[in-house]
Amino acid sequence: MTVTLALPSKGRMKDDAIALCARAGLTVTSVGNDRSYRGRVEERDDIEVAFLSASEIARELGSGGVDFGITGEDLVRETIADAERKIEICTRLGFGEADVVVAVPDIWLDVETMADLGDVAADFRHRHRRRLSIATKYWRLTREFFSAEHGIQLYRIVESLGATEGAPAAGQADIIVDITTTGSTLKANHLRVLNDGVILRSRACLVRSRSGGGAGASVDFIRQRFADAV
Amino acid sequence: MPLLNLPDFTGDLLQDFAGRRTELVTIPVIQPADPFLDMAGEDLRRRIFTTESETGEALCLRPEFTIPVCMGHIEANSGTPRRYAYCGEVFRQRRSGASEFYQAGIEDLGDDDIAAADARAVSDALSIVAKLLPGSAFTVTLGDQTVFEAVLSALGLPDGWKRRLIGAFGDQAKLGALMNDLTKGAPDDEKDARSRPDLEDRAALEDRIAGIMEETGYSTNASRTPQDIAGRLIEKARLAQARLDGKAFAVLAEFLQIDIALADAPSALAGFADAAGLDLRPALAAFDHRVAALANQNADLSAMHYRAAFGRPLDYYTGLVFEISAADAVLAGGGRYDRMMTLLGASRSIPAVGFSLWLDRIGTLRGSRQ
Numbered sequence: 001m002t003v004t005l006a007l008p009s010k011g012r013m014k015d016d017a018i019a020l021c022a023r024a025g026l027t028v029t030s031v032g033n034d035r036s037y038r039g040r041v042e043e044r045d046d047i048e049v050a051f052l053s054a055s056e057i058a059r060e061l062g063s064g065g066v067d068f069g070i071t072g073e074d075l076v077r078e079t080i081a082d083a084e085r086k087i088e089i090c091t092r093l094g095f096g097e098a099d100v101v102v103a104v105p106d107i108w109l110d111v112e113t114m115a116d117l118g119d120v121a122a123d124f125r126h127r128h129r130r131r132l133s134i135a136t137k138y139w140r141l142t143r144e145f146f147s148a149e150h151g152i153q154l155y156r157i158v159e160s161l162g163a164t165e166g167a168p169a170a171g172q173a174d175i176i177v178d179i180t181t182t183g184s185t186l187k188a189n190h191l192r193v194l195n196d197g198v199i200l201r202s203r204a205c206l207v208r209s210r211s212g213g214g215a216g217a218s219v220d221f222i223r224q225r226f227a228d229a230v
Numbered sequence: 231m232p233l234l235n236l237p238d239f240t241g242d243l244l245q246d247f248a249g250r251r252t253e254l255v256t257i258p259v260i261q262p263a264d265p266f267l268d269m270a271g272e273d274l275r276r277r278i279f280t281t282e283s284e285t286g287e288a289l290c291l292r293p294e295f296t297i298p299v300c301m302g303h304i305e306a307n308s309g310t311p312r313r314y315a316y317c318g319e320v321f322r323q324r325r326s327g328a329s330e331f332y333q334a335g336i337e338d339l340g341d342d343d344i345a346a347a348d349a350r351a352v353s354d355a356l357s358i359v360a361k362l363l364p365g366s367a368f369t370v371t372l373g374d375q376t377v378f379e380a381v382l383s384a385l386g387l388p389d390g391w392k393r394r395l396i397g398a399f400g401d402q403a404k405l406g407a408l409m410n411d412l413t414k415g416a417p418d419d420e421k422d423a424r425s426r427p428d429l430e431d432r433a434a435l436e437d438r439i440a441g442i443m444e445e446t447g448y449s450t451n452a453s454r455t456p457q458d459i460a461g462r463l464i465e466k467a468r469l470a471q472a473r474l475d476g477k478a479f480a481v482l483a484e485f486l487q488i489d490i491a492l493a494d495a496p497s498a499l500a501g502f503a504d505a506a507g508l509d510l511r512p513a514l515a516a517f518d519h520r521v522a523a524l525a526n527q528n529a530d531l532s533a534m535h536y537r538a539a540f541g542r543p544l545d546y547y548t549g550l551v552f553e554i555s556a557a558d559a560v561l562a563g564g565g566r567y568d569r570m571m572t573l574l575g576a577s578r579s580i581p582a583v584g585f586s587l588w589l590d591r592i593g594t595l596r597g598s599r600q
Contacts, residue, residue: 021295107442108454110463119390120454120462122397122545125573128460131268143273151404153271169446174453222315 002046003218006060009037009051013204016095024229036132041149046218055079060098061087064211067220074100074179074202078140088208091226094202098179100141102197105168105175106190113195116150117175124174125154132144135160135173138199145199165189236317237333237593239362244317246358252315254335257298259319263288265297265574267548272394277323291321296567297574299337304576310340318590328590329354335564335586339571342511345516347583348550348566349523355562356529359554362592363599366556368450370494371532373540373551375399377499380513381485384503385478390465400541400551402486409482412474429467435460479508488538495536496521520550544571550583 002171005208006027008014021028027042028049039049050066057069062080073089078084104111111117117132126131126132131157136142139157146152158173165185177199180186206226208219237243247254263280267288279291291296295316303312317334336354341347356370378399382392391412398404429435439456440577443449490498496518503510525531542551542565551565564585571580 031278064340105446105448105453107439107446107448108459109439110459110466117467118397122393125268125545128452131271139275143276147271147273151398153273155272156267157272168453169448171452190448 001216003039003047003216003222004048004050004065005146005222006050006052006057006071006166007039008054008057008070010053011095012045013054013070013072014051016093016204020070020093020095020226020229024225027227030195044221048224051214058207061207061209063218066207067209067219069207069209070204071207072096072098072202073205074098074138074141074200076205076207079198081140086210088210089205090208090223091230093204093206093207093230094227096202098202099193099198100138100177100179100183100200100202101109101193102145102199103165103176103178103180103186103191103193106192108192111194114150114152118150118195121152121154130146132175133158133173134175134177135164135167136177137161137164138177141199145177165191232250235574236489237589239318239593239596240589243358243362243587243589244315246361247315247317247334247336247343250313250315250336250354252313254315254317255299255512257292257300257302257316257318259292259321260289261298263290265301266290266293269297269573270544271572278326278438279321279329288518292318292319293322295333295335295586296337299584300339300571300574300576301584303339303572310580311342312339313337314339328596332589333586334589335559335562335584337584339581339582340580341583342581344549344566344581345523347581348520349527349529349552351564351583351585352534352552353524353529355552355554355564355587356533358587359556359561360594363556363561363595366557366595368533368561370492370535371540371555372534373393373400373538373554374513374517374536374549375541375547375551376549377486377510377513377517377538378541380510381482381508384508384510385481386579387474387478388465388469390462390469391472391474397545398543400539400543402539404543405486405539409474409479413476413479414473432460432464435463481508486539488536490536491532492521492524492534492536493531516549546573552585557595557597560588561592561595562587 006101007017028039030036031038031040037051039046039051041049052060054071055075057071058079060066061069061076076087077083107229111120121132134142134155135158137160142157146155160167164176164178166189167176168191169189176191189196244254278293281289283289299314299316314337319330320333321330323329337353338347345434356368358380359368379396382395395405398408436456439459443456485502486497488502499514499517504513540551546567546569547565548568549566553560554562562585562597566583568581571582
């Protein structure tokens with residue numbers, strides 16, 4: 001029985017993931033040419049490698065299309081409903097650091113906490129004849145954080161698939177929920193993270209899909225090697 | 231009236247509605263999703279069935295009738311007063327149990343006699359379920375957000391607190407937590423996290439905020455204005471020093487405990503106001519009028535009780551809320567939602583009150599008695 005390990009197909013995340021695999025003693029090579037989306041691990045015919053985009057990896061883990069994957073925790077929690085039941089985070093890896101945060105225009109001097117934001121949201125419709133709008137690609141994380149954790153119901157999500165930081169200045173939304181690593185992009189766009197506005201401190205993770213076999217020598221091998229490598 | 235699998239008593243029900251001077255409206259099953267999400271918030275998305283039109287418009291299966299009935303009224307530019315009735319299936323996602331069920335109800339729009347319209351909604355709902363379930367004992371619970379708001383005002387609580395407390399009215403756990411927070415005052419990190427601008431000179435503060443917005447490219451958008459920000463900043467600084475004092479806390483807690491037969495509620499509330507030294511006169515007068523109107527309409531007051539903490543934490547509910555139950559099942563729920571019509575785009579304020587009946591639960595009870 002073979003197991004499939006999904007790795008990010010491009011960018012920094014791909015390089016970091018392959019370097020980590022090497023440290024774990026898994027030498028990953030592409031099948032065919034460099035651009036191929038399939039790979040293998042030298043001397044381990046029981047492991048197939050699939051190169052996918054980071055968000056596709058999260059989706060495939062949720063549906064059981066791959067057994068293991070390396071991807072950001074933010075994407076796992078955002079993409080997979082009922083994540084705890086469907087996947088297991090085996091190891092948090094030392095790269096891909098990104099915080100999912102709630103950021104407001106810096107000039108909102110009166111808004112420092114989620115409680116402040118709750119007050120503003122409650123009053124927003126009355127003042128502006130529309131609900132407070134949040135630009136984000138993180139629908140699920142935003143809803144869980146606002147509704148379940150902070151009891152804020154009165155807002156609307158405006159989907160934003162890129163350059164989310166620009167949405168408030170452009171008038172497309174009032175505030176954003178987005179990832180940030182250094183905070184410099186937020187700063188450049190005159191946005192500020194709320195004091196209690198960190199939704200998730202995300203890292204790249206080795207994730208196992210629970211719908212796969214689960215047991216077996218190959219599964220134990222991968223799990224152990226990555227745990228040792230970190 | 232053998233219509234699909236509508237409950238077998240639907241025919242009688244529609245006849246009853248007609249007898250109550252209502253016009254029956256048909257509401258399409260597929261609705262634009264935005265009005266529901268705007269009203270209830272983004273979290274509703276988990277609980278409705280959404281889809282998209284070919285052009286990308288967000289659509290949903292109707293999760294309830296009140297919003298589409300009101301929108302239909304606004305679109306048709308109909309005059310008021312108007313009494314609409316509806317009957318049909320609604321669709322909501324739930325973790326367990328069926329996700330489609332039947333509801334019917336009446337929405338009463340534009341009747342300026344608030345007490346009489348409130349009383350009619352309660353007595354209509356009660357007499358309809360009583361007719362469908364003859365011989366059953368019902369519990370009718372009434373709540374009134376106006377009275378709660380009057381208590382907050384009479385206690386002299388600042389606007390910022392009042393808005394927070396009103397937003398949590400009906401959610402006992404949240405309201406209790408909020409009251410506890412207010413006795414402690416604002417947490418320290420809110421007090422001196424930033425170097426505070428000078429709040430004495432409001433005009434200068436607004437100018438400064440406007441200046442920064444101009445520089446940073448935020449001046450042209452339709453979001454919060456310098457006035458909004460300055461106003462709330464000043465209010466917040468004031469609240470940071472304030473505490474909900476022990477006496478006010480005790481009065482609020484005592485009020486929220488009130489649960490009493492409706493017939494006794496007017497004197498109990500008057501007694502409470504006297505003892506606490508609060509002037510609640512306009513709100514209590516309206517409350518008493520409603521009780522009198524119910525008596526006038528020969529509603530069975532003995533089945534009704536008033537629970538001070540009963541409300542719905544949705545910002546379009548304004549006054550009366552009520553629920554009718556039997557054998558631990560809620561069979562009807564309703565209330566006054568004076569703020570909804572303008573939120574939905576009506577050009578003038580239109581008072582509105584209504585209720586809806588859970589036909590499947592009524593059907594189950596009928597079945598279990600045969």
